[in-house]
Amino acid sequence: MALRIHFTADDLARTTVAAGPDLMWELVNSLHILQAQQTASGYAPWLRHVRDRFARRDLRGPIRLLTTLVPPQGNFPDFLTPSGEGNISAARDLIRATPAARLRAELARHFGRHTPPPWFRRLAQGDRAARQELDDAVATYFRELLAPQLHLIENPVHTDRAHHSRNVLDGGTERLLNTLSPSISWEPPTLIADYPRDRDLHLRGRGISLVPSFFCTGRPVALIDPSLPPVLVYPVGRHPRPVDTLAGLPELLGRTRAMALYALTPPCSTGELALRIGVSIGTVSKHASILRGAGLITSTRRGCTVVHALTSLGRELVRGWPHPRPRLPARSQSSS
Template sequence: MALRIHFTADDLARTTVVARPDHMWELVNSLHVLQSPCPPSEYGPWLRHVRSRLDRRDLRAPIRCVTTLVPRRGDFPDFLTPPGAEDLGASLDRIRATAAARLRRELAAQFGPRTPPPWVRRLADGDRSARQDLQEALATYFHELIAPQLPLIGETFHLVRAQHGHDVLEGGVERLLRRLPPCIRWTPPTLTADYPLDRDLHLRGRGITLIPSYFCAKAPVTLIDPDLSPVLVHPVGHPPPSPADPEGLAELLGRTRARALRALNPPCSTGELALRTGVSIGTASKHASVLRRAGLITSTRRGCMVLHALTPLGRALARRR
């Protein structure tokens, strides 16, 4: 089964990439990871953080609220991911201001013949207290479980966005579309993506907005309503584990720093280094500082990121067996 997105020349000209991570898309995608019976291993550190927060604070009520609208499988309402918001607060304001007619339409489509919980029925009726309850549940979930992950989400996003920009400069939008993750294939004039059902989306000259998402684990996601501004939320492509340490290098540097040294080929940001070595951003930054003081790597600031690269000495040591 596949999602087929049909482009015209005007659509290619109007294809864009969002400028910053979309907090609500990260939130709803994280709910799919949280509810998955077999989540991908790269989300292990985040899931351990979730468990630690659940041990310290009762978050069952907000999690129950948001998972009612965003189940493990199946559709969730489009109004949960409003476009163009600069931060979570702006997104929550737009969600709370959703027209009552749209709430009723999208919630009715989601639940179908099933009987929704009482608070969802009140929400569909436009009840102010139900809107407030939803807003508070989303805010609590985000601040408790997503906010600590934002540095890694941000660095990963900007790394992917920079690659998209490089692809456009080197070969135009079609090169960008050809170099999306393997679950998305470009065969002009159609972009085909793995999807839970067969669906065709005709852009009709509106273009499309690409949204790289850290928590988009497997298949891309798009909006249900074809009349809304088209978006394609796609995985960022987590890197594979780094190769084994060279003989003796772990004894010299320590296992994690040896892994970090090997992981810096090719050069990468602190967030990417954390992903490649399976540690937190703070830990990756500390190991990078030690390697830099030893003359094994260089660190250069590029906008909001710090790019780390091996020196000739570091490269020779990483390759030595």
């Protein structure tokens, strides 16, 4: 069975790859991993963290609520993954603002002929307390189980995006589509992906957002409603890393400069780099000057913005060491 995504020339021109992890997609996909009987070894560090949190906190309520919406396999409501939101706070805002009519339609489709529990009936009716309880569950799950391990997600997602950026430069969008994942093939003008059922999605000039996901396993995932902005979530490639010869890089360069090096995949402006590593713009400028002097980054002015990028030496250093855990912005750790 397959998902067939039909492209026009306009769709090829409007195909994009997400700039970083989409945290609600990662949250939903991690719920599949949490409920799986067997998981790939790459998820073992995260599962150890989950077991540790379970031993310290009673998370049964939020987990039970979320796994009722997101079963081990099969469909889940589209409103849980609002389009294009890498920021968890913004995504939660959009989920809370879901129109009641859409909640009713998607929950009815989710439960089908089964009678939903009373709480979900209240949610479908747009009950404010039920919406708040869902938001609390999302916030708690993210804060306890994902935020402390966010580096496990960010590293492979940014590496995958950089890999595909080179494919676009070398061969255009069609080269990108042909190298996304072993479970996806490009047979012009159709992208064909392994899928639980046969389905056709016609883009009709809207383009599509490709979202690499750490927690997505073998099969890609798409939104159910074809009228929503098209999205295809696919598993990140497991690109090989060189032997770890510089595990002590933070001690060599200092933690902040080491974090800055890692965070420059992909390249970004001074302000964006400050947000990524949780320091001031002035601090970033100071450390960027040192890294530039060492030949590890380049800095290019584009109008009023300075964009920093890794040099070939900088990329080799980043590939060879396990980066320090980033300091998360306070807003990403907030509950409701």
